[in-house]
Amino acid sequence: MEVYKLFLDILTPVHIGAGSEIEPYEYVIGEQFHKIDLSKLLLNLSSEDQKQFNKLLETNIIACREFINKKFQGKDCVLYSSQVSEEIKAFYKSKIADPRNQLIIHPFLREASCLPYIPGSSLKGSLRTALIFSLLEKDYSGKESGDILEAILLKCERGWLDRNQGLFITKGLDPQKDPFRCIKITDVMLPQNTTVIQRVDTINKKDGVIKSMDIQLIKETTHSEYTGTPFSIVTELRYDEQLLKTNRDIKKKVTMQEIMDSNKTLSGKVIDYELEKYFNNHPVSDVYKRLKGLWSGLNKNEFICRLGWGSGYNSMTVNLKLSRQKTVKTRKLINGLIPMGWMKGRIEKIKQE
Known part of the structure; x- marks a missing residue:
């Protein structure tokens, strides 16, 4: 078992919803x-x-x-x-x-004792999306999508061999073959006094003009560096290489460097898209210029990723790799100025068990 520390600096406010509302x-x-x-x-x-x-x-x-x-x-x-x-x-x-x-x-996710936390599964999902994005060829135009495309890229298809056609027919993803079974990330409790109730704006871009849609949203989010209250969280990431050796169904090995590099790739594409094609000279572009500068200076074991509600379609899908990209006209911003969910990460190996 390889044990790593996952360090995360919260750059912009994060909201992990509890699926509930407070009257x-x-x-x-x-x-x-x-x-x-x-x-x-x-x-x-x-x-x-x-x-x-x-x-x-x-x-x-x-x-x-x-x-x-x-x-x-x-x-x-x-x-x-x-x-x-x-x-x-x-x-x-x-x-x-x-x-x-x-x-x-809309409250932040909390455990039984009412402490806010970020699930390890959410972090793992964010890292997974970036890896799938990096594995997909540029300008992808194939018919496969969703679980089937994910299964093919991660080599964990579920299906059968059609002997008449001499083809393997993929019907979806087989969890037993999923390489991310080898990765476990621990839930992380947020430090005291690091959440705040604040307004989230939904904006829309039409004919080159960005306007608020005047939709009332009040969310409990984290504080963040870019809103003036920086803080960091640390959690544990475990990689079970023994499972990889004993389970021959797992065909793909995922390395920590691959995870970090793929997150750099996805975050870089999203930052460039927001700067060049959405916000342009809008005040929010100043935030993305700052993120771009940070991205450009990342060390080998550092990356930028995005997490939680309001992160946006392009950060949570492979949309920017498709030949026919879906154009999403709306964005979620804290107080009309700060995009949500951006974090700077670092992975360090601490021991071998």
Whole structure:
């Protein structure tokens, strides 16, 4: 077993969603965002207040918001807290009594003890996408796509031999043959006070003009270097070379250098595309020029990658290698200026078990 450390500097805000939404009667915002333990809050209320809350919950959701805000009793009934942008603080105060605004918040993924974390599976998926991208020929125009194309590139096809045609008919990906079975990445807990509730803009480019689509999205994201609060995370990556030796079905060996190089390839293509074909002279191009400078100075064991919601279609697919590329006109930006999900990585071997 080869054991590596995976170091990640968070360059721009990352959002790994929990697949849930937080309604405004489930939280309050003061100096911080507080996710409320409604059960505890209700237990601490008088029986009269409990009856009033239950009635409001059924009949007047706006009054319910205001009731929770008024009766909030501090840390005793808080599941977890997060920092919140000044913009969202002001927005919350101005809209809490507005029935036209839902004030829904999309939280970061958290484990049972309510600590935010990035799953190792998400990191592994990001690295995998980059490898598939680098293995695909330029201007690919074949019929295969999705799982079948992935299976062919990673040499882990599932199918059968058609003896009449003398061809192997690929029907999909066989997990038992997947070379990424040899790679395990540990979940990584985020350091304390590294998430923030903030606005995400959806922008659209039409006829060369970039405009906000005025879609309200409030997300819990990480802080980041490019938003003024840099931090890093470290996790463990294990490569089981013994599995590769004993399982002859795994035909492709994936090396750490190949993973790093392929992430450089994909990130470089995306950065160039955003600079040259999307943002051009838009203020966001300054961020991509900064990323381009960082990319150009990477060491052999360093790479740039992208992770999470809002990373964009081109970063999560092989689109930029296709002869007929899909044109995606929208982007997600923090406060209309910062693209999401960019990280600088480094892999170092620490031991052999």
